[in-house]
Every structure is written in structure tokens, then in C-alpha cells.
Amino acid sequence: MRNNYASIIIPVILSILVIVVLVYTGLASYDAQILTGLAQIYLGNVVYPGSPWTSISTEVVTSVIWDQRGFDTYFETSVLFLAIVSSMLVLEKTSIRGGTSAKEMTIIVRTVSMFVVLIIVAVSVSIALHGHLTPGGGFQGGSIFVIAPLVMLLVFGSSVLEEKGFTNRKLLGVRSLAVSLIFLLGLVPVIYSLLGSVNAYLFQNLYKPGSLFSFPAVIQTPFGQVLLSGVLFWLNLFEFLAVSTGFTLALMYLTKVFEGDAV
Numbered sequence: 001m002r003n004n005y006a007s008i009i010i011p012v013i014l015s016i017l018v019i020v021v022l023v024y025t026g027l028a029s030y031d032a033q034i035l036t037g038l039a040q041i042y043l044g045n046v047v048y049p050g051s052p053w054t055s056i057s058t059e060v061v062t063s064v065i066w067d068q069r070g071f072d073t074y075f076e077t078s079v080l081f082l083a084i085v086s087s088m089l090v091l092e093k094t095s096i097r098g099g100t101s102a103k104e105m106t107i108i109v110r111t112v113s114m115f116v117v118l119i120i121v122a123v124s125v126s127i128a129l130h131g132h133l134t135p136g137g138g139f140q141g142g143s144i145f146v147i148a149p150l151v152m153l154l155v156f157g158s159s160v161l162e163e164k165g166f167t168n169r170k171l172l173g174v175r176s177l178a179v180s181l182i183f184l185l186g187l188v189p190v191i192y193s194l195l196g197s198v199n200a201y202l203f204q205n206l207y208k209p210g211s212l213f214s215f216p217a218v219i220q221t222p223f224g225q226v227l228l229s230g231v232l233f234w235l236n237l238f239e240f241l242a243v244s245t246g247f248t249l250a251l252m253y254l255t256k257v258f259e260g261d262a263v
Contacts, residue, residue, distance in 0.1 A: 042068070052209050056217040057132045057229035065137070066235045070203030074182055077242060084175070084246045105155045113155045120148040128240035132232040138239025145240070146247035158255045161248070171249040178242035185231050185238075189213050205230035 045051040046063045055063035065073050105113070128141025152160050189200035192213055200213035206229075207214045215230035228234070 052207070055206060055229055055232065056227070057232055059132055059134060059136075061135065062131045062137045062232055062236065063229070066203075066232050067205040067230070070186060070205070070235070074186060074203065077179060077182060077239060080243070080246060084250050085172075110155055113151050117148045117151055120151070121145060124148070124244070125240070128236050129233070131236040132229040133227070138236040138241075139243050141236075141240045142243025142247065145244040146251060149248045149251060153251065153255050158252070161252060166248065166252075168249060168252065171245045171252075175242050175245040175249070178238040178245070181238045182235060182242070185234060188215075205232065 041053075042060060042064055045053040046055050046060050046068070047058060048054055049056050053068075055067040057063045057067075124141045124145035126141075127136035127144060128138050131137030131141070149161055149166070186203035189204040189211075190202055192198065193200035198213055199211040201208070201211060204211060204213055205215060206217060216228065217230050218225050218227055220226075
């Protein structure tokens with residue numbers, strides 16, 4: 001009974017503290033909602049094709065993250081990669097007792113979960129691939145995707161992913177490849193600059209003042225024109241692969257540790 005009260009009282013107290021902080025610091029006031037000068041510049045230039053700072057993308061957040069500050073975003077992705085690798089090394093050195101897989105659920109739960117997993121995967125891929133058009137992107141899509149293997153682990157046990165071919169080595173290999181491809185895309189403008197004596201910048205996407213280098217923003221296909229917004233589409237795709245495989249890998253390791261401790 002005491003634990004039940006604590007689970008209610010603690011969130012209420014934390015909520016009150018958050019409200020007090022927001023009011024005291026002025027973050028909850030109307031003035032705090034006024035756009036800064038930098039935000040106004042981004043909103044006024046990134047979306048419009050005629051602007052020298054355009055990303056030819058209808059999604060401002062993705063444009064800023066990859067086009068205007070892609071160098072920072074790459075290092076953030078690298079930090080996440082190193083954190084996952086470090087966690088794996090720690091867990092590998094931890095003595096994990098051979099626990100048995102969790103007992104499978106009923107046929108109803110297993111059947112429904114398969115439909116849910118398919119929906120989660122479809123939604124996550126859509127959010128990732130349309131990240132340059134609508135709110136979302138590779139990180140958001142990858143974070144949603146990891147819910148699918150979590151459901152599989154809970155319903156079918158910890159060994160189900162490895163039985164389906166999602167081994168630790170393969171997941172780490174895909175993540176390493178995705179992070180490497182992101183870096184190579186960012187390096188292409190520099191290589192082009194060195195070979196062609198043209199100004200270009202690391203992780204440059206489209207034309208910028210002082211640089212004529214640009215990836216194709218729109219490509220022509222047999223089905224019509226496809227908007228790629230330069231490399232924003234590909235960066236979202238590789239980021240999706242990096243995040244989804246990295247989180248899945250960490251989830252598999254943690255599941256093994258918990259099941260081992262439960263024995």
C-alpha cells in the first residue's frame with residue numbers, strides 16, 4: 001500500500017516542481033514563445049527554393065539538423081554509436097548466467113503482436129524516409145522501430161531475434177556501415193573541392209553563398225520527379241539504420257542480462 005501511494009505522490013511532486021521552475025524562470029510566459037532572430041532566419045530561408053540558404057525541404061528541423069549543422073549531427077550520431085559499443089563491452093565482461101527464454105504468450109497475444117510489429121515497422125520506415133518532407137527523420141524513425149523488437153522479445157522470448165537472423169554481429173555491422181556512409185556523404189563535397197578546385201564544405205548539401213557545389217535536390221524517375229532535398233533523404237535513411245540497429249542491439253544485451261539475473 002505504501003508503494004502505491006509513493007507511485008502517485010512522487011510524480012505529482014515532480015510535476016509541481018517543473019511548473020514552478022517554468023513559471024519562475026519565465027519559460028512559461030508569452031515572451032518566451034517569441035521566435036529568436038536565428039529561428040526567424042531559418043524559417044525564412046530554409047524552405048524557400050529561391051533563398052541562398054535553402055535546403056529545398058518542407059521540413060525545417062531536418063534541414064537545420066543535417067544541412068545547416070550536419071557536422072554537429074554527425075558527431076552526435078558517433079557519440080551514440082560509441083555509447084552502444086561501450087555498453088556492449090561492459091556487458092560482455094559481465095558474467096551472464098545462462099537464463100532460459102521467457103515463456104511464450106498465448107496464441108492470441110502472439111498473433112496480435114505480429115500485426116502490431118508489422119504496423120510499427122511500416123510507420124517507422126515511413127517516418128524515416130519522409131523526414132525531409134514531414135516532421136520526423138532517421139532518429140525518430142529508428143526510435144520507433146525499436147518498439148518492434150521489444151514486443152518480439154516480450155512475447156516470444158530473448159532468443160527469437162537471433163533465430164530470425166538478427167545476430168549481434170550483423171546488427172553491429174549494419175550500424176557501423178550506416179555511420180560510415182553518413183561520414184562518406186559528408187566527405188564528398190571536400191573530395192569534390194580538392195579534385196575540381198571548387199569551394200565546398202564538409203557536409204555541404206546544396207548551393208551556398210561562395211560555393212557552387214550541390215547534390216541533386218530533385219531527380220527524374222519513370223514515375224515522375226522525386227524530391228530528395230540533396231542528401232537529406234539518404235542521411236535520414238542511414239541514420240534510421242544506425243539508430244534502429246544500435247537500439248535493438250542494446251535491447252538484446254539488456255534482455256540477456258535481466259534474464260540471467262532472474263535465474
